[in-house]
Amino acid sequence: MSGDENLNRRNFLGAVGLLGLTGWLAGCMKRSEKSEKPPLDSRFTYDVSPFERTDPAQLLYRETAPIPTGFDDPKCLTVGPDNTILIGGDRAVKCLDPAGQLQSTIPLAADPLALTATAGRLCVALKDHLEIFDASGKLLVRCESPGEKTWLTGVADSGEAIYLADAGQREIIRCGPDGKVAGRFGHAGDGNPGFVIPSPYFHVMIGGDGLLWVNNPGRHRIEAYTTEGRFELGWGAPSMAVEGFCGCCNPVDFTRRPDGKFVTSEKGLNRIKIYDVKGNFEGVVAGPEQLVKDLDLAKKACADCQVGFGFDVACDSTGRVLALDPATKTVRIFTHKGG
Numbered sequence: 001m002s003g004d005e006n007l008n009r010r011n012f013l014g015a016v017g018l019l020g021l022t023g024w025l026a027g028c029m030k031r032s033e034k035s036e037k038p039p040l041d042s043r044f045t046y047d048v049s050p051f052e053r054t055d056p057a058q059l060l061y062r063e064t065a066p067i068p069t070g071f072d073d074p075k076c077l078t079v080g081p082d083n084t085i086l087i088g089g090d091r092a093v094k095c096l097d098p099a100g101q102l103q104s105t106i107p108l109a110a111d112p113l114a115l116t117a118t119a120g121r122l123c124v125a126l127k128d129h130l131e132i133f134d135a136s137g138k139l140l141v142r143c144e145s146p147g148e149k150t151w152l153t154g155v156a157d158s159g160e161a162i163y164l165a166d167a168g169q170r171e172i173i174r175c176g177p178d179g180k181v182a183g184r185f186g187h188a189g190d191g192n193p194g195f196v197i198p199s200p201y202f203h204v205m206i207g208g209d210g211l212l213w214v215n216n217p218g219r220h221r222i223e224a225y226t227t228e229g230r231f232e233l234g235w236g237a238p239s240m241a242v243e244g245f246c247g248c249c250n251p252v253d254f255t256r257r258p259d260g261k262f263v264t265s266e267k268g269l270n271r272i273k274i275y276d277v278k279g280n281f282e283g284v285v286a287g288p289e290q291l292v293k294d295l296d297l298a299k300k301a302c303a304d305c306q307v308g309f310g311f312d313v314a315c316d317s318t319g320r321v322l323a324l325d326p327a328t329k330t331v332r333i334f335t336h337k338g339g
Contacts, residue, residue: 052269052287052288052289053287053288053289054242054271054284054287054288054289054290055242058242058283058284059283059284059286059287060274060282060283060284060285060336060337060338061284061285061286061321061334061335061336061337062334062335062337063286063290063332063333063334064333064334064335065333066325066328066330066331066332066333067085067096067100067330067331067333068100068329068330069087069089069094069324069329069330069331070094070102070329071087071089071090071092071094071329072089072090072329073089073090073111073326074087074088074089074090074324074326074329075088075089075111075112075113075312076088076089076112076113076114076115076312076324077115077312077313077314077322077323077324077331078115078116078117078314079117079314079315079316079322080095080117080118080122081117081118081119082098083098083316083317083318084096084097084098084103084117085097085098085100085314085316085322085331086115086117086122087324087331088111088112088113088114088115088124089111089112090111091107091108091109091110091111092105092106092107092108092112093105093106093108093112093115093122093124093137094106095137098316100331104137106122106124106133106137108124108126108131109126110126110127111126111127112124112125112126113125113126113127113152113153113200114152114153114154114155114165114203115155116155116156116157116205117157118157118159119135120134120135120159121133121134121135121140121157122134122135122137123155123157123162124155125152125153125154125155125164126152127150127151127152128145128150128151128152129142129143129144129145129146129150129152130143130152130155130162130164130175130179131143132162132179141178141179143175143179143180146164146166146169146173146181147166147168147169149168149169150166150168150169151166151167151168151169151200152164152165152166152167152168153165153166153167153200153201153202153203154202154203154204154205154214155204156204156205156206156212157206158206158227159177160177161174161175161176161177161182161227162174162175162176162177162179163175163204163206163212164204165202165203165204165214166202167197167199167200167201167202168200169184170186170187170194170195170196170197170202171184171185171186171187171195172184172185172186172204172212172214172225172229174227174229183228183229184229185225185228185229186229191230191231192225192229192230192231193216193219193223193231193234195214195216195218196216196217196218196219196249197216197217197218197249198217198218198248198249199217199248199249199252201215201217201249201252201253201267201310202214202215202217203215203252203253203254205254205255205256207224207256207260208256208260209224209260210227211224211225211226211227211232212224212225212226212227213225213254213256215251215252215253215254215264216234217245217249217250217251217252218248218249219234219236220236220237220238220244220245220249220250220251221234221235221236221237221245222234222235222236222251222254222262222264222275222279235275235278235279236251236279240269242271242273242281242284243281245264245266246266246268246269247266247267247268247269250266250267250268251264251265251266252265252266252267252310252311253265253310253311253312253313254313255313255314255315256315257274257315257319257321258315258317258319259277259319260277261274261275261276261277261282262274262275262276262277262279263285263313263315263321264313265310265311265312265313265323266310267309267310267311269288270287270288270291270292270309270310270311271284271286271287271288271291272284272285272286272291272311272313272321272323272334273285285321285323285334286323286332286334291311291323291325291332292309292327293327309326309327310326311323311324311325311326311332312324319335319336320333320334320335321333321334321335322334
């Protein structure tokens with residue numbers, strides 16, 4: 001076979017191959033177009049608009065002037081000694097006085113996802129490890145990561161131990177004051193129900209009753225454990241109604257008032273609510289119509305849990321409820337109508 005014949009043969013085969021690829025791609029496009037489903041019949045969609053308005057009789061708080069965070073991407077919030085306000089975001093922690101005036105800034109190597117402050121130290125949970133600072137903001141300990149799948153979203157400090165809420169490994173990690181891991185709990189078995197964490201919203205705090213309180217968002221509950229990890233009790237139920245917790249995974253955050261009552265925060269239908277010490281619904285701090293202007297974006301947070309639209313909440317000693325707003329990048333302040 002001559003060189004010209006070889007060339008013509010290669011050209012022919014190449015053309016056939018190109019035509020085949022073009023036909024295959026066209027077929028894929030047609031199949032893709034055919035596979036597109038028509039919109040769901042309106043008879044099978046659930047209208048949540050009735051739940052986007054709060055009964056005025058249930059609204060127990062009023063909002064006062066918000067505090068700008070100065071962050072492009074605020075991540076977390078806590079109240080420290082003397083009602084100082086600590087906000088994490090943009091690879092830093094800002095410490096503000098109760099009126100919102102900036103006192104100091106602590107630079108970090110990565111974004112903080114959870115904070116807790118006592119008179120002696122500040123514990124900062126980054127995604128894969130814990131960092132401990134003294135009261136002046138000096139770094140004391142940079143801890144090792146407790147696991148490959150670690151995604152820290154909560155931290156609590158009892159003084160004798162530090163507790164980390166690990167959404168990645170779905171467990172609570174108990175550390176010594178030096179930050180070294182001393183124990184873990186939370187997986188189902190031995191009387192524990194197990195944590196169901198569909199999205200990175202997992203919080204832990206120490207109550208005045210000496211128990212560890214955590215949100216179990218996939219079970220729509222708040223639960224209490226001993227400091228050694230034994231399940232004690234839980235309350236909460238799934239419901240679109242204001243008394244319950246809606247969506248796939250709520251509440252996304254919670255705290256407690258000085259009187260022990262619970263303050264909870266939900267995404268999707270963004271609601272901040274009050275429950276008594278036994279978990280009985282009492283009323284609303286703020287409803288969806290107050291908290292968010294872009295309701296479509298809020299709803300996307302239920303369809304896609306990576307859309308960060310949960311409000312971190314904290315309480316100071318006066319009973320004010322503070323909520324970190326990721327949209328307005330402010331700390332929203334709510335005070336009880338009864339004083």
